[in-house]
Amino acid sequence: MAGHLKTQGDRIAERLTWRQLIELDACTSCGECQRWCPVYARDSRELLTARSKIKFLRKIVGDHLGDMEQDEFVRSLYECSACGQCHVVCPVRINTPELWEQSRASLVKAGIPQPGGQIKQLAAIKEFNNSYSRSQQERGLWADKAWESGFLLKPLRLWKEHPAPVLYFAGCTASYDPSQQAVAVQSARLLQEAGIDFSILGSDEPCCASKLKRMGDSDFLREAWRRAEMIREMGIKKIIVSCAGCYKGLHSDYASIWSDAPEVLHLTQFLDLLISEGRLQLRHEVPLTVTYHDPCHLGRHNNIYDEPRRVLRAIPGVKLVEMPRHRSFSSCCGMGGGLKLAYPEVQLKMSAGRIKEAEATASDAVVTPCQTCVMGLQHAVDELSSLIKVYHSNEVLVRSVCPEASGEAVIKAFSRH
Amino acid sequence: MRSPKGYGDMGSVLTWGYYLVMLLFIVSYIQKISLLLRNKEGLPTLRSDITLSVIASAAVDILLLRRLFFSNPFLWFGEWLFHSCLALLMVRHLRFFMEPAPSCVFALQTPAIIAGYLLPLSLIYIFIAKLVIEKKSYIASSNFFLLALLLLSGISGLLMKIWFRVDLTGIKWFSLGIVTFRPVEVSHSPLFIIHFVLFLIVFAYLPTHIAAAPISLLDARQREKAVRSLMHEK
Numbered sequence: 001m002a003g004h005l006k007t008q009g010d011r012i013a014e015r016l017t018w019r020q021l022i023e024l025d026a027c028t029s030c031g032e033c034q035r036w037c038p039v040y041a042r043d044s045r046e047l048l049t050a051r052s053k054i055k056f057l058r059k060i061v062g063d064h065l066g067d068m069e070q071d072e073f074v075r076s077l078y079e080c081s082a083c084g085q086c087h088v089v090c091p092v093r094i095n096t097p098e099l100w101e102q103s104r105a106s107l108v109k110a111g112i113p114q115p116g117g118q119i120k121q122l123a124a125i126k127e128f129n130n131s132y133s134r135s136q137q138e139r140g141l142w143a144d145k146a147w148e149s150g151f152l153l154k155p156l157r158l159w160k161e162h163p164a165p166v167l168y169f170a171g172c173t174a175s176y177d178p179s180q181q182a183v184a185v186q187s188a189r190l191l192q193e194a195g196i197d198f199s200i201l202g203s204d205e206p207c208c209a210s211k212l213k214r215m216g217d218s219d220f221l222r223e224a225w226r227r228a229e230m231i232r233e234m235g236i237k238k239i240i241v242s243c244a245g246c247y248k249g250l251h252s253d254y255a256s257i258w259s260d261a262p263e264v265l266h267l268t269q270f271l272d273l274l275i276s277e278g279r280l281q282l283r284h285e286v287p288l289t290v291t292y293h294d295p296c297h298l299g300r301h302n303n304i305y306d307e308p309r310r311v312l313r314a315i316p317g318v319k320l321v322e323m324p325r326h327r328s329f330s331s332c333c334g335m336g337g338g339l340k341l342a343y344p345e346v347q348l349k350m351s352a353g354r355i356k357e358a359e360a361t362a363s364d365a366v367v368t369p370c371q372t373c374v375m376g377l378q379h380a381v382d383e384l385s386s387l388i389k390v391y392h393s394n395e396v397l398v399r400s401v402c403p404e405a406s407g408e409a410v411i412k413a414f415s416r417h
Numbered sequence: 418m419r420s421p422k423g424y425g426d427m428g429s430v431l432t433w434g435y436y437l438v439m440l441l442f443i444v445s446y447i448q449k450i451s452l453l454l455r456n457k458e459g460l461p462t463l464r465s466d467i468t469l470s471v472i473a474s475a476a477v478d479i480l481l482l483r484r485l486f487f488s489n490p491f492l493w494f495g496e497w498l499f500h501s502c503l504a505l506l507m508v509r510h511l512r513f514f515m516e517p518a519p520s521c522v523f524a525l526q527t528p529a530i531i532a533g534y535l536l537p538l539s540l541i542y543i544f545i546a547k548l549v550i551e552k553k554s555y556i557a558s559s560n561f562f563l564l565a566l567l568l569l570s571g572i573s574g575l576l577m578k579i580w581f582r583v584d585l586t587g588i589k590w591f592s593l594g595i596v597t598f599r600p601v602e603v604s605h606s607p608l609f610i611i612h613f614v615l616f617l618i619v620f621a622y623l624p625t626h627i628a629a630a631p632i633s634l635l636d637a638r639q640r641e642k643a644v645r646s647l648m649h650e651k
Contacts, residue, residue, distance in 0.1 A: 013453070019636050021453055025629035029557040031547070032488050051557065062452040089488035092630040093478070093637035329488075 008064040008110050012057075015106035016099075021061065023094045027054040033086035033096075038332045039079060039339075042349035047076045050086035050096050057103060070112070077103055078115050079346055081339040082214060083332035084300040097301070100337070104216025117341035118215045126219065130207045132176040139175045140202030142414075146185040149413035151405045153192040159199040159234060166191075166198040167236050169250070171243030172207050173371050179378075180371040182410035186394035187242040187267055189405045194271075194280040198240070206230065210249025215338040221257070224249075228257045242267040242394070244370035245336070248297040266298060268369045268393060272307040275314045282400040285317035290396065291363040292320060293354065293377065294330035295370035308369050308393055315400045321361045331357060335376035351380035358388055365389035367396055428603035431613055432595050438617045449625075467635075471642055475635040491550070495542035502532035502539060503567075506574075513592035533578055537571040540564055563622055570615040573608055581608050 013021065033050035034040055040048045056073040059065060065073060082097040090096065104114065113119060124133040143156040159167060168191060174184035191198050206227045212220035231239075239262050241247045251264040274280040292312060298304040305327045312320050325331045334340065334350030355377060358366040366388060368374060377390045391407075398405045477483060482500065485493040509529035512518035543564060547556040556564075577583045587604035594601035603610065 010455070018453075019633075022629050022632050022636075025449075025625040026633035028624060028626045028630065029560050030485075031551075031555040031557060031560075032485065034555060035551065036488065062455075089484065091482055091485040091488075092626060092633045093484060094633055095637065095640070 007062065009060045009062045011110040012103070012106040013061045015109055016061075016102055020095075020099050020102060023092075023099060024054055024058045024061065026092045026094055027051055027058075028092060029055070030091060032089040032091060036085050036089045036329070038083060038085060038334070038350050038353070039081070039346060041331070042353055043346065047072055048079060050090070050094070053077060053080075053100070053103075054094070057099075074107065074112055077107070078118070078342045079339070080337060081296070081332050081334050081347070081350070082337035083296040085296075085329070085332065088300055088328045097337075101213055101216055105218055105220075106216075108216050108218060114215055114217075114338070115342035117344075118338045121338070121341055122212060122215055122217050125207050125209060125211060126223070130172040130176060131211060132172060134176050136203045138203075139205055140200065142170070142175055142181045142184050143188065143200055143202065145181075145414050145417050146188065146410070148417075149410070151185050151410060151413070152189055156188055157199045158202045158204075159236070160204065162199050163235065164197045164199040165238060166196055167239045168198050168200050169205065169208075169239050169241045169243075169246060170200065171241065171246040173375075174242060175205070177371075177375075178411065178414060180375065180392075181414055182405075182407040183242055183371045183392050183394055185410050186392075186398045186405055186407070187240075189402055190267075190271060190280065190394065190397060191240070193401050194274040196274075208246040208249035208253075210245055210253050211338065213249075213253050214336065215341075220253075224254055224257050228254055228259070231262065232258070232260055236262050238263045238265070240265055240267055240270050242369075243372070244295040244297040245372060248301050252302060266302075266304055266307075266369070268298075268308040268311055269304060271397065272310050275311060280401065282315055282397075284400045284403060286315050286396060286399045287317045288365060288396065289319045289321060289363045290365045290367045290391070291323050291358050291361045292326065293323075293333065293358070293366050293368040293373060294327060295368055295373050296330075296332050296336050298369065299330055300328055311393060312367060312396065315396060317400075318396060321363050323357045323361055325357060333373050333376040333380075335370075335372045340376070347376060348380060348383060351376045352384055355380045355384060355386055355388065359386060363388065365391045365396075367391045367393050369393040427610060428591060428594070429600050431591075431603055431610065431617075432600035434614075434617055435595050438621050441621060442623065467639060468642070471638045472635070475631070475638045478634045478638070479631055492543065492546045495539050495546055498535060499539035499543060499567075502536040505529050505532040506536060513589050514596050516589075516593055530578070533571075533575055537568055537575060540568040540571060544568075559622075559624075563619065563624065566615055566619050566622070570612060570619060573612040573615060577606070577608050577612065581606070583609050 029051045031049075031051065034046070037049055046052050053073070053076050056065065056069065056076070059069075060073070077100060080100060082100050084097045087094065087096040108114065114122070121131050125131050128134060129136055130139065140158075146152050147155045157164065168188060170184040170187070173180050174187075175181070188200070209220060209223040209227060212223055239250060241250060241264060244266070247264065247266045255261075271280065275282065290312060292309055294300075294305060298308070309320060312318055323330075331354050332350060333354050334347035340347040355366070366377060368377070369392065371392055374390055374392050380386070381388060381390055395407050482493055482497050485496055505525060506529055509522060509525050512522045515522070583606040584604045588609060590601050591603050
């Protein structure tokens, strides 16, 4: 119907797909989303539940909300890590993470912006090509430092000089964040130990831009397309990603963008393969009882549950104990969906809850293959003064393969540079 | 066409009430569709990758409430029992609106009688599961209202079956009068009138998920089949 006066709800409905509009009507308000929601578990407000968000969306489509209702809706939409737990338990299988992301984008289009913290990070990604507001030249420095500090078997080669069969994509966090650079170093070392011929992009490595999608930025498609084109033009056929967020970005968010999709694997998938083929030798015993935390972007969003567990079980001496909530029911640590940027206190409560679950297993450490989850969980450990350790899965693996490349050693050596 | 004895005026009131509820239902759907169409360029299209296995998987999801089984097996038992009994009873009720009724409707007599007993029990079970066991404000007020209406409807139907027998021939005349647009007197049974009014209220509050949920489940199954699908379960 052309020419009618568009309401705020019309502008929001325009951005939602037909399927999403149908999904709004499919909600039965059964309450399973409330029962399992990790945010609701820490702050029992009905507004936080998926059914409440859907109720608001139903009301807003074709109409508009009052000021107070709008504020409540916007807060509930961003007070959410888009972890996908509500999707997993939804009896009618509403694709909630996609719905929240699309709703965020719709709200922005209708003139209702993201919370301030998210806007700042989105601007940084677009201006600096990373979420740390740092120069691109600094991005590949971890590789030089790692070689100079003796953590690598040989220097890493850049793709433009040596287009190897495999590209290792470190991502922003492991490239820039001093507390997580060990993830990049250890990933590279483990690939070298297995004899893999790979290269890195160094200062040419782009931010995957998936955070734009997570936070409803309408520039995502354009930014992602530019990156996909760059990767296609370089002729890259296989990408190994150590970041769960980048994996979701390159593997899943880019699904409709790639014109000639390269194979995208998460590091744990690749390491699982290398261990099963006997190419990665697990030499030393690691006497640790660990519990595994499933990152949402790998587990619920991409079905990667078994590979990281197989890697941990393969390490001699490691005993894996599951938390009551694991695999598709794993409690989110709150680090996804821009939640920490908007409501850091909520994220901390979620991580603290997860740490308490891990402590109850009497494990020495909680292990996860996502550096963002590591950061969130470590924050909770510090706040709770918990004795449990938080390790990236690489850390446990290098203790068996090459103990000299431990996280502690990397951080110490890098701090001297 | 007149039944032997009954409330003449009440028959007209209930018949017109039925038409009004049906009209409201149709108008609300037309309104909803037109609201969506004004924001979309074209009609929704089916994905090209729809296959028989996708349809079969979605059908299993719908018929067995498969997701609920994994997330809440305790509640699943009650919900599955309730939905199965309701479906069976609805099919069985077709005998009042069709002349002659199909033989399959008659064949369902024994299971439908059992379902008539189980339906109120399953609803009480769901109430207990949601209100007592979950502790939190798990049940939405709209669902609470609907469950209460269904429970009262089920109990009134059961009472007519066991203790307060009604003139089934009269009810059939009344029902046929509705569908043939020739209103007749309603059977002389206050319990039936209550049962019918409850049905009308339930229909007026009919949740939208009845039409949308199967589409949502089918879409989820199609998404799973995609090469690089998003959102998995295990």
